[in-house]
Amino acid sequence: MSTLQRTRLADFQLKVGRQLHDGFAGSWWRRSSGLIIVLxxxxxxxxxxxxxxxxxxxRTFSALFALLGCEFLALIRHHSPWLNYFRLGFVYAIILEAFKVGS
Incomplete structure (x- = not known):
């Protein structure tokens, strides 16, 4: 039984409290750890x-070996969902390196 009356202020307080609880319950650490793994x-x-x-x-052979490493990560990604984030950062670095080589 709630001690607060059902008012707009009480509804707003409950809504803010739920959002804060959901934010600290797990979504923020998933986002931050995902970003750290991408980096x-x-x-x-x-x-x-x-x-x-x-x-x-x-450089050609290094790109080939990097491609093989990326494909290896794609093969074992079902063991851990975090490997997708790692692979995303890995592929981004390889593409950025290819642009540096091309310039």
């Missing part, structure tokens, strides 16, 4: 191409 994928992708280029000596 980690970008970091790994950008460093991966540089190191592969140093190992192979050719």
């Amino acid at each position: 980690a994928g970008f970091f790994v992708g950008s460093n991966f191409t540089v190191h592969l280029e140093n190992i192979t000596g050719a």
